[in-house]
Amino acid sequence: MAPRWLFSILIVNMAISFAAAGSLGPPEPPSKPKCHIPCHDSCGVDIYCHWNHRIDPPTKSSLHWKTADGREQFVDTGASLSGMIGREHFSMNSELQVWVKADNKHGSATSQVAVFDTGDIMKPSPPVISSSPQDPLEISWSSICDEPHLSLGGCDVQFRTQAEKRWHEEEIGAQGSYDFDGLVEAGIVYEIQVRCSCATGLSSDWSAIHRISLETAPTGQIDVWKDCGVPATNLDCAMTWKKLPLSQACGHILGYEVKLFSKHGTSVLMNISAAEPRDRLVCDGPHCYLNSSLKNISSAAISAYNAHGATLPAYITIPTTPGKVTSEHPxxxxxxxxxxxxxxxxxxxxxxxxxxxxxxxxxxxxxxxxxxxxxxxxxxxxxxxxxxxxxxxxxxxxxxxxxxxxxxxxxxxxxxxxxxSCHGIPAKVRSFKVITIAATHATLFWEPAVLTEQNGQILYYQIGVHGQMAVYNVSASHQRENKTFELANLKPNQECQVWIKAVTEAGPGANVTTSFVTKQPEHLVLQSKSHIFAPLLCLLVIMCCLFALYSLHQGSSKTCLCINENVPDPYNSTIFQMLQYQAKQANEALAWISVPIYEAHPTMSTLEIVLTQPPVCEHKCLPEEHTNPAGCTRQRQYGKEQYSKMVDSAEGKDLSGVDDAGSSSEEEQDASGYEQHFMPTAAEILNT
Incomplete structure (x- = not known):
């Protein structure tokens, strides 16, 4: 393995050595310079020369010239491949010799010498081609040689189809137009260039490419589409289309015919001139769009026309519901x-x-x-x-x-x-707040920055609490949706300051901060409530006792009860209702503390104390002829079954002191305390 690496290093070193050896010698000679005096609006006075040369970084160039009287001068051009000879350094209509010299530290090289007459190097600017919409097969051009001080020398024309690479060239002499009739086919686009020279001097460069086509009725259909904005809200859309290529336009497009179909079944026809759109047609480069609202429009059709006919209508449907952005098929x-x-x-x-x-x-x-x-x-x-x-x-x-x-x-x-195309630092999030707070957690809510301000693809959001090391990364897969996040592992009654920032490929954005305080645990809240309700419960019991004593005192001071039209029901007694209400309030209050007190059917008894002394009749008590003079006689049979007894709900006993077994001899017994207090006597009834 090691010999292979050594061999590779040796090859690289040899290549570097050969390259260095090549640069150790003198430079290669530059090409022969080409010089001219440019003519645009008018001809200039300075000579411009250019040449070709492979220049290594240490090589410098210089432009040299020699006039007819033997004066030799030069100008340094450095690494540039062009240079200028000022008007003060030569004479017009005289011979001039020009060459280029290249120098480096190892030597120099000189180009061939260009010899010319300074009066024969006038070079006009390229012609400008135009064509008439009525006759697209004929082109014309304008040249600087048309100026009074110059005259047109000769012109050349070259053309080809868009599919060809080779040009067809033709010399046409001193004329400013050319007719392609018989040379081109209908429906095919041709590219044309022209160059001209003045009576004396050099030929211009080739003009910009001009395209023509033999005009017939346009073919095909317009490529039409709709723009409904970002995101597609369906609030409104724009009808847009692409201009016909020359191969389909087959001439000059004069305008467009647009037909709009409403959702209600009606239609509107619009004829829009390309020359005078009247703010209804807006074209920008290869695209045009209809500057008209498409609300309540269900579909549309469009065709382009020229002097020979129109295209087939192209149809487009306008969405009736917003397009939902999904990730089902990403x-x-x-x-x-x-x-x-x-x-x-x-x-x-x-x-x-x-x-x-x-x-x-x-x-x-x-x-x-x-x-x-x-x-x-x-x-x-x-x-x-x-x-x-x-x-x-x-x-x-x-x-x-x-x-x-x-x-x-x-x-x-x-x-x-x-x-x-490029990601930047993201903008701040919007509307960062806390929507729910508990003892150990809280729910955060925020809105992403609007799409035009995000500055890049948001990868995720970072959330943290000041004073804590933990940082949470929240995915941003659906950036248009509002975000929520549950912040856990908090302490009860804790002051929290939370921050959030968005992150793109370029890095994180600025922090946005919000604050809140967590709640107390539920059992502490209940204990706090019990501390409040315990004194209230004691106060309620005391008030009930005082009210009962007051009621007993008032009952003992009664001497006589007058006749009423309605017999009172003991279950409607104020004392009875008050005791039931007090019992209900006590149960509800005790429900807040840990030990519930509840009795489904509480046992309650009402005891009325009746004085045994002879009653004193009030002004409404009426005496009876056959009555006991000791007091007011009362009727015992009136409602005796319903009101003659008061039964304890727990023991089933008659609170009047009479058992159920003795109820058959009720008439022979003395009246109960309840009847003596509430019921009228027989004498009172008879007298009435």
Missing amino acids: IDVRMNMANLTVSWNLPSHLPDAKSFKEYVVQYKQAGSPLGKGFDWIRVNKSCTTLTFTGHFEKYRAYQVSLFAVTSNQESRLISSAIGY
Whole structure:
């Protein structure tokens, strides 16, 4: 193994030695210089010369000349392959000898000498070709030799088809136009160049390529598409199309005929002149778009026309619902500032795959208005990759989408992705806040920066707490969706300051911070509540006792109860209801503490104390003829079954002091305390 490495090193050293040896000698001679006096708007006065030479870094060049009177001068040009002889160093219409010398530290070399008359080196600028829309087979041009102080010498014409590489050249003499009638075929695009010379001097360089075609009715259809923005919100779309190539235009396109079909079944026909679009047609390079809203438009048709006819209408459907960006069938996007390459690999069982005719791949620069920053390419179903060429801005997002298109130009969005030609530091996130807080965790919420401000593909978000070493990385796979993250492992009643930042390939962005305090544990909250409710419960019991004593005192002071129209129900008694309410409040209050107190059917008794002394009649008590003069006679039979007894709910006993067994002799017994207190006497009823 070692001898092989040594042999490789030896070969490299030998190559370096040979290269060094080649550069040790004098330089190679430069080529013979070519000199001229340029004529643009007018002819200049200085002579410009250029030559070819393989110049090594240590080699320098110089331009030398010798006039007819024997004066020799030179100017250093360094590493440049051109030089200038100023007007003050030569005479017009006289002989001039020019050569180039190359020097390095090992020697010098001299080119051949160019000898010419300074009055014969005038070189006009290339002609400018134009053609008439009515007769595209005839071209004309303008030259600097048309100026009064010069005259046109001769011109040459060369032409070829776009598919050919070899030029067909013809000398046409001193004329400023040429007719290609009989030399070209209909529907084929030809490229043409012209060069001319003045009466004296040199020929110009070849002009810029001019293209012509024998004009007939245009063929084919316009490539039309729609631009619905980024993301596709369906709020509005722009109808856009590509200009016909010359091979299809077959002449000069005069305008476009556009027909819009509304969702309500009506249609509008628009004839737009290419010469006078009246703000309805906007063309930028190879693309044009209709400067008109497509709201409530379901489909459209467009055709281009020239003086001989029009193309077949091309149809496009406008989406009625926003295109959803999915990742079910992802596409791969690779970008730099000059190229955008898209590739995909779709499954064979794609729904409705048989009805699809082709794919359309489009890109849209985020933030660009409708119809601009936009391009698309149609490919057949067998294609899985394509490349856009152009100038793609740094740090700008481009949404690339893949559509499947049917034969009637209905389209379905298959997938979409975001690409960047160059990534920058990301912008700050928006609306960073805490939406839920617990004792040991909290839920964070934030919104990503808008697509036009992200500056690059966001890979993930970093989240951290000040004072803690742990940093959480949160995926940014769906950048258009709002984000949430649960921050765990916190302490109760802890003051937290949380930060977040986005990260791209260029690095992390700036922090955004928010603060919050975690809550106390649930058992501490319940204990705190019990400390509050315990004194309230004691106060409630004391108030109940005082109220009961007050009620007993009021009952003992009664001397007589007057006749009422309605017999009172003991279950409607105020004391009875108050005791039930107090018991319910006590149970609810005790439910907050750890030991529950609950009794489904509490045992309660109401005891009425009746004085044994003879009652004193009030003003509403009426005496009876057959009554005991000792007091007011009361009726015992009125409602005796319902109100003559008060039964304890637990023991089933008559609280009046009479057992159930003795109820049959109830009439012979003395009235109970309850009846004496509530029930009217027989005398009171009879008198009434």
